[in-house]
Amino acid sequence: MSKIGLYLCKCGPNIAEVIDLDSIVQSISQDKTVAGVQIHNLLCSEDGKKFLAESIKKNEFERIVIAACSPKQHEATFMQVLSSAGLNPYMMQLVNIREQCAWVTPDKNAATAKALTCIRAAINRVKYHALLEKKEIECDPGVIIIGGSITGLETALRTAQHDRKVYLVEETTLGGRIKNMRVLLPLMASAREILQAKIDAVRNNKHIEILENCTIDDILGFFGNFVAHVHAQDKKEHELKAGAVVLALDAQQFTPTGLSSFGYGQIENVFTAAEFEALSSDKVVTKSGKPADSVAIIHCVGRKQLGYCSKICCANSMKIARDIVSRSSGTKVIQFYKDLCLPDKSYDRFYEETQSKGIQFIRYNEIEIEQKDGHVAVKVNSPGDEGIKITVDMIILSTGITPPSRAAEFARMFNVPIDEYGFLKQEHTILEPVSTITEGVFICGGMYGPGDITDSLAQAGAVAGKILSSLVPGKLLELEAKTSTVSETMCMGCGACVDICAYGAVKLDQNKNISVVNEVLCRGCGNCASVCPSGAAGHRHFTTRQIAQEMIQILK
Amino acid sequence: MTTEKNKKILVIGAGLAGIEASLLLAKAGRQVYLVEKESYFGGAAIKSEEVTPNMECATCMLAPKQSDILENKNIKLLTLSEVIDVNGEAGDFTVRIKKRARYVSIENCIGCGACFEPCPVSTPNEFEEELSKRKAIYVACAGALPNAPVIDMENCLRSKGEDCKLCKEACMFDAISYEDKDEEMTVNVGAVIIATGYKLGDIGQFPQYGYDKKSNIYSAFEFERLRASNGPTSGTIQMRDGQKPKSIGLVHCVGRDEKKYCSQVCCMYLTKFAHYAFEQLENIKVYQFYRELTIPGKGSQKFSHEVKAKGVEMLRIKSLVISPNGSDPPVKIEYQNEKSEKKAIDLDMVILAPFIEPYPDTDRLARLLQIELDDFGFIKTAPYDSVATSRPGIFAIGCIQSPMSMSDTTIQAHIAAGQALASTEG
Numbered sequence: 001m002s003k004i005g006l007y008l009c010k011c012g013p014n015i016a017e018v019i020d021l022d023s024i025v026q027s028i029s030q031d032k033t034v035a036g037v038q039i040h041n042l043l044c045s046e047d048g049k050k051f052l053a054e055s056i057k058k059n060e061f062e063r064i065v066i067a068a069c070s071p072k073q074h075e076a077t078f079m080q081v082l083s084s085a086g087l088n089p090y091m092m093q094l095v096n097i098r099e100q101c102a103w104v105t106p107d108k109n110a111a112t113a114k115a116l117t118c119i120r121a122a123i124n125r126v127k128y129h130a131l132l133e134k135k136e137i138e139c140d141p142g143v144i145i146i147g148g149s150i151t152g153l154e155t156a157l158r159t160a161q162h163d164r165k166v167y168l169v170e171e172t173t174l175g176g177r178i179k180n181m182r183v184l185l186p187l188m189a190s191a192r193e194i195l196q197a198k199i200d201a202v203r204n205n206k207h208i209e210i211l212e213n214c215t216i217d218d219i220l221g222f223f224g225n226f227v228a229h230v231h232a233q234d235k236k237e238h239e240l241k242a243g244a245v246v247l248a249l250d251a252q253q254f255t256p257t258g259l260s261s262f263g264y265g266q267i268e269n270v271f272t273a274a275e276f277e278a279l280s281s282d283k284v285v286t287k288s289g290k291p292a293d294s295v296a297i298i299h300c301v302g303r304k305q306l307g308y309c310s311k312i313c314c315a316n317s318m319k320i321a322r323d324i325v326s327r328s329s330g331t332k333v334i335q336f337y338k339d340l341c342l343p344d345k346s347y348d349r350f351y352e353e354t355q356s357k358g359i360q361f362i363r364y365n366e367i368e369i370e371q372k373d374g375h376v377a378v379k380v381n382s383p384g385d386e387g388i389k390i391t392v393d394m395i396i397l398s399t400g401i402t403p404p405s406r407a408a409e410f411a412r413m414f415n416v417p418i419d420e421y422g423f424l425k426q427e428h429t430i431l432e433p434v435s436t437i438t439e440g441v442f443i444c445g446g447m448y449g450p451g452d453i454t455d456s457l458a459q460a461g462a463v464a465g466k467i468l469s470s471l472v473p474g475k476l477l478e479l480e481a482k483t484s485t486v487s488e489t490m491c492m493g494c495g496a497c498v499d500i501c502a503y504g505a506v507k508l509d510q511n512k513n514i515s516v517v518n519e520v521l522c523r524g525c526g527n528c529a530s531v532c533p534s535g536a537a538g539h540r541h542f543t544t545r546q547i548a549q550e551m552i553q554i555l556k
Numbered sequence: 557m558t559t560e561k562n563k564k565i566l567v568i569g570a571g572l573a574g575i576e577a578s579l580l581l582a583k584a585g586r587q588v589y590l591v592e593k594e595s596y597f598g599g600a601a602i603k604s605e606e607v608t609p610n611m612e613c614a615t616c617m618l619a620p621k622q623s624d625i626l627e628n629k630n631i632k633l634l635t636l637s638e639v640i641d642v643n644g645e646a647g648d649f650t651v652r653i654k655k656r657a658r659y660v661s662i663e664n665c666i667g668c669g670a671c672f673e674p675c676p677v678s679t680p681n682e683f684e685e686e687l688s689k690r691k692a693i694y695v696a697c698a699g700a701l702p703n704a705p706v707i708d709m710e711n712c713l714r715s716k717g718e719d720c721k722l723c724k725e726a727c728m729f730d731a732i733s734y735e736d737k738d739e740e741m742t743v744n745v746g747a748v749i750i751a752t753g754y755k756l757g758d759i760g761q762f763p764q765y766g767y768d769k770k771s772n773i774y775s776a777f778e779f780e781r782l783r784a785s786n787g788p789t790s791g792t793i794q795m796r797d798g799q800k801p802k803s804i805g806l807v808h809c810v811g812r813d814e815k816k817y818c819s820q821v822c823c824m825y826l827t828k829f830a831h832y833a834f835e836q837l838e839n840i841k842v843y844q845f846y847r848e849l850t851i852p853g854k855g856s857q858k859f860s861h862e863v864k865a866k867g868v869e870m871l872r873i874k875s876l877v878i879s880p881n882g883s884d885p886p887v888k889i890e891y892q893n894e895k896s897e898k899k900a901i902d903l904d905m906v907i908l909a910p911f912i913e914p915y916p917d918t919d920r921l922a923r924l925l926q927i928e929l930d931d932f933g934f935i936k937t938a939p940y941d942s943v944a945t946s947r948p949g950i951f952a953i954g955c956i957q958s959p960m961s962m963s964d965t966t967i968q969a970h971i972a973a974g975q976a977l978a979s980t981e982g
Binding site: 013044161162189194309310311339341343345347348349363383421423433449450451453457458459461463464469472475 | 576584812850872964970973974
């Protein structure tokens, strides 16, 4: 039997004033399984840590129970002390007799009794602790970027550093949606110039391999070691290896077919903003080639159906209006808007400047578009004015942003959930905005959600930051030691653990019909162990036996 | 000849942005100096009880990140510290840091708080927006990290010639030392990340809002602290007389016209305030006085609709004047609606959403670092390279460069970590 040592911390007066530590020492000394008990004034102090390490060595203790504060406060501290004393750091159980006893149970006898029960339970538990080791694996620092959009280009440029190979896979040719735009917010800069500069930089970067006209067939593996199979239009096949995957496909625009009040697809000269931007003519002309003397831009088309504000359409509508006026100074442009969403510090001025160019803004509650003598009539119900009717030559519908068409397909490929709007779900909206629950798979641009070029470039930079900091060439990946396991003999292959695992770490081995845990992806949450009906799935540091022995002692 | 670039990084400001950037850099094996002006770290984020759109507990979200910072061997957190001089260039900066005395040893202190009680001083608590008092030896709020108090020597009786030793006598760990002195240190780094954050603009400069810190007209952070479970009322929303309000007015866009920019996050946090009110106060009436509802992105509209469905009256206005009423209900709002009709309403409590402005003293920092500011006083960054300042090797992230959401702040922290790594390779 291994020698168990128990250490009680007074935490100055914090524990000692409420809990009678001497009586605990007395009670425990009757327990023959405990080889020694020591009290210290403050174990976490430099003096205390030194005492602990020396005492463990001197007494040749093999398993340790420490009764002190919350594991959140000092578990890591004491694990380090164990390591320095030559013990496996998992050969320890920390009992929280401060926050969970001394600070919440004012009655001294009750607090002491509770602390004693918890300590006994920990002693019983630590007997069954297993030697756990943190493993390290080699990883490939390379990156596979899916989507040759501006976001994909930026991610490639930002990650292609030194010893890192970057593959940029695009189904058609590089450029994405920006190819169809004339100018970009917020500077009204030439879209073509900005895009071309990025494409040139990518083509000239020796770390980047461009695979145009290529389709991803599958990607297998996990963080640090992905393998992708790609085929080109000419049937040529490629196998790519990398440590991370970036989904950088462009978003789409909402198509207002079926929204009869906007007349899209039914009335001539009703365009979506994207269609209008893609018109190649330098002049602003109607479909019949006549100059458009008046244009109405209607905001928030599809917002109700999509269930969210697409963020960029208000400013984008102003951009289009200004582009029209700059190309055709006589054209009158009216904006019909609902709420002006201008979330950029430069946009209030941009709005003022837009107004000063003679572009008119009218708020609408309801709107209807109808054909009228070769023109288009806009019937508007506006606050304070319920019957405005304006006739124009052309209508531009400022439609919302929708997810890339292949979002769901890639979500399935990587076991990443999609949100209720069809975008890929972030690991955490605030703390891990460009990560997914599948470690090593990142999202930006259209996969992330609605946003403008600034947002897309920022997300690309953020993905690069995540990759550069987590996949360092030559550095090993340290894995979680407290992972799950599945017993091959007990597993029935029901797949309950596969479904519940939030990290895609459990997979069904089709040949053997049993579950297998990928230790690289497992974060040790234990969900699989609790859901397993046959007791095959377990957790290395929360085994059924450890928990049972702890509970038995508490319930005695 | 190529000179070796210094691989250490300096991060100024330990709020969400600075914490995130530091953790990524440390993960890559880099040494980080994380400089924080206050005695605690976590920034403005830890002032909020919950954050939109998923109403997660902000302090719970930050706490594991904060312990990561404290435990990480690659990160040296310097609290009560400020950068006072910067020399050199990208890849090789020499930075002088002034570290003010805490008078409490972080190593010895266990954070038990035994020193607070005997302190005879009572002074307004700045962290609590002066809604409560603190002692001269204090922590900003319960749960503040590092878990050790600081002595505010300006208010301590010792600075007034008295030989008070009450806190030292109460300390059982010999953690207090009145002899501590301010220190200066010099560090060499290859890149600098500025993450000093924001503050809410001064409402006092706009008399139409009637903000006097006496009546029931509150600024956003005051209300946030009223709802905070570790705040002055332990999370109970109440008026200055301790009564619960029956009606609340939420006023958007305070200072937007004058400052000429949208602060981006106020519509959402005011929606959150309405949610707080419905959660806690039965039969509460909530009015929002707004102009343009700015709730971009996934999830925001859904949250806004859910809260609105509980009965918020949305009043789109052209202008308004707020004044203490002297009667019951105590605050009057006179406003002009969208149709230019003049209206008025009396309310128990009014909460103002002021414009977000750069953290004070940003111009001094900009001069030290020789970087440019924009027209609004934020640190200027490149249009399509959003964290690059006007000087190579220096990056600005989070609300010091523009008002932005917490997720955008994290995104910028990630970018800066990547760029700082890339710029100091080789």
